[in-house]
Amino acid sequence: MTRIGADLVVETLKALGADTVFGEPGQHALGLFDALRRSDLRYVGNRTEPSAAFAADGHARLTGRVTPLVVSTGPGALLTLAGLHEAVSSSSPVLGISSQIPSDGLGGRRRGYLHELPDQQASFRDVVKSVHVVRTAAQIPAALAEAWRSASTAPTGPVWVEIPQDVLAGPTVQPPVLSVDAEPRILRAQAELVAEAVKLLDAAKRPMILAGGGVVRAGAQEALLALAERLGAPVASTFGGRGAFPWEHPLSLRSWLEDRHTTEFLASADVLLVVGSGLGELSTNYGTFRPGGRVIQVEADAARLAANYPALGIHADAGEFLSEVVKHIAVRDRPAPDTAGLLARVGARLDGQDLALERDTLAAIREALPDDSPSFWDMTILGYWAWSAWDPRSGGMHTAQGSGGLGWAFPAAVGAAAALRGNRPVLAVSGDGGAMYGLAELATAAQHKLRVTWLIVDDGGYGILREYMDTPYGTELTRPDFVALARSFGVSATLSSPAGLASDMINSLAADGPSVVVLPAVFKMFAPTHQEVQWRTT
Structure with missing residues (x-):
């Protein structure tokens, strides 16, 4: 078999310690996916590039290791930017690798290739920690090693590597990569x-x-x-x-x-x-x-x-x-x-407000989730409550509040579930608005039989934005039947209630594969004090 540049990518990733790769294929990256097919690296194929970036983020947070993400050129690469923004805001070490148009179209030639961008790497420079450009197959191991080192050196964070299509798919005379030095620099205090x-x-x-x-x-x-x-x-x-x-x-x-x-x-x-x-x-x-x-x-x-x-x-x-x-x-x-x-004093302040539904719901979820199971929370009212009130115990708690993007929780939990390989359940919590961003990942969870439970709080719209508006506008949403939709993917789903939530969650979290629990409920935030209101309005 003729070895190609993409084989160097896969060999280098394995030598660096990677075991799982997330991504979405595309025309210019097909050489890379051919090499992945021939390797023993585990590939988890997502359904959209934003979800692939979120999944790599979730995997990296849970493992603490650099996690590779592979996508194609142009729109495929650009669609990862929201996920990379969250990753850099939360110091999550994601190694993004994208293809690029063939080399003879680079350097400002504008030959009209599919997905052509005048300067693709420029789109990433102000988002990730570092950008690394490859122009020959011989450069691949060194570029990936330097990117890996950058991602894993404190402050950890996402990095980006760009490799042209012809370099990925073309033959290489470089021998197989067996060892690479990418030890992170240690940041000691003076x-x-x-x-x-x-x-x-x-x-x-x-x-x-x-x-x-x-x-x-x-x-x-x-x-x-x-x-x-x-x-x-x-x-x-x-x-x-x-x-x-x-x-x-x-x-x-x-x-x-x-x-x-x-x-x-x-x-x-x-x-x-x-x-x-x-x-x-x-x-x-x-x-x-x-x-x-x-x-x-x-x-x-x-x-x-x-x-x-x-x-x-x-x-x-x-x-x-x-x-x-x-x-x-x-x-x-x-x-x-x-x-x-x-x-x-904090408790007395909460007791003075009508917040029993919110506090009891959070307590029910905490009761149901095993202590060592991680949880992933979207930008939803229950997630905002969890920032302050959730005891993470040994499983840890992960949120999207680094950059505050919607739709992060379920794809990130999919990435974490891939890391845990069924050893314990993973919880994702979204509102119905945020859930609409990641519905396609139900297919990923089902295909890979990932043990992730998705709690969707259905309040009819963007609930947290209602809290911020005197007269809500643009916040009310038409939604699908989430239970029927999940079942159409072959995923077990339950329509719950505040009274039955704890038992429904316990049953869903015990499932061997993915599951969905839908909770129709309207929550509200605890009220800010006068000083906080005054600061926010000025």
């Missing part, structure tokens, strides 16, 4: 900055910690727990940092960041250590957070250091920083923080 952080934390009378997604991605939960206990410091988790700190720990402030009581509590710290967070609008209660003491910000993305608040900025991987700083922190007696009092 010693003098660690020393300064230790000095501030040791002297603090009321230290606190805000843990972001960087802690979870670094697998630094144990180091964070050890540091918090030595300091006696309360820990709040950002929405992207769910699972960074034990939910029920006496020092846990949980994730009520959209609550004035939590905002004011964090502001009362004389030293606030922010680890793995850029302190964006969601982590600071839409900019209403006003720190009263010193802020230490540890962030792998240098562009985010002190971008929103004055801080001692430390450019480092969260895990590298925490494992180093905890060595130098002495256990000291400090007044016990009133974390229980804060959580009681």
Whole structure:
């Protein structure tokens, strides 16, 4: 058999450690799919390119490994941009590989090839971490290795590789690729900055910690727990940092960041250590957070250091920083923080609103889902509730709030289910509006017999947008019969109710393959405080 350039792609991916590839075929990428067919890499074929990008994102988040995504030229490549935007916002290491028109049409020649773009790579430069261009087969292993290294180096994130059709399909004399060096660069903190952080934390009378997604991605939960206990410091988790700190720990402030009581509590710290967070609008209660003491910000993305608040900025991987700083922190007696009092005030605020349906629904889902099963949440009202109120336990919680795009949850859960290979169920939660984006992936889940349960909350439209509008317009939607539609794909489906949701979810999550639960219900958000309303309107 004549070896072609695409064989080098597949061999390099395998040598780098890939085992699963997501994607959608297309004319210019057929050489790549021929090579995949001849390999033992697992290919999960999605039904649209946006869903393929979301699935690769979900797989990468669950495994913590770089996940390949392969698509064709022009429209196929461009349709991945929304998924890559979410991946870069959430630091998810996706390796996108697209074909390109034949080499003789590049360089501004405009020969009129199908899917031709004047500068395809330009569409990706402001979205992904790095773009890598291949023009000969000999360049393929080096380009993929460098892209892999870029994706896996903190801050992790998506990258893009472009390879012309003729390079993929043409013969190559390069020998089979067996070993590739793509070790990520380690991002350690400067010693003098660690020393300064230790000095501030040791002297603090009321230290606190805000843990972001960087802690979870670094697998630094144990180091964070050890540091918090030595300091006696309360820990709040950002929405992207769910699972960074034990939910029920006496020092846990949980994730009520959209609550004035939590905002004011964090502001009362004389030293606030922010680890793995850029302190964006969601982590600071839409900019209403006003720190009263010193802020230490540890962030792998240098562009985010002190971008929103004055801080001692430390450019480092969260895990590298925490494992180093905890060595130098002495256990000291400090007044016990009133974390229980804060959580009681948060609870009292919710008790003062008519929110029993929302709270009971979330509790029913939590009861049904096994502790070690991951959950994926769309931009829907129940998802917004979950940001603050969901205990992720050991399974982890994943959301699309990095860039806030609709339709992410189910395709991402499909990617996670592919990684778990049926060992435990995966949960996706969408509203009916978001569900319409990913319905085609029911075919993917059915074809690959993936163990994923999709809860669709049917409230008749874009429910969260209704919350933001004085007079809703453009939010009311005609929907299909989701139960009948799922069954038409050969997927088991149940029409549920708030009273029967827990048992319906338990039964669906126990299924060997995909399942759908449809819950007709209209939820509402907890009301913001006066200060938050005032800030948002100005």
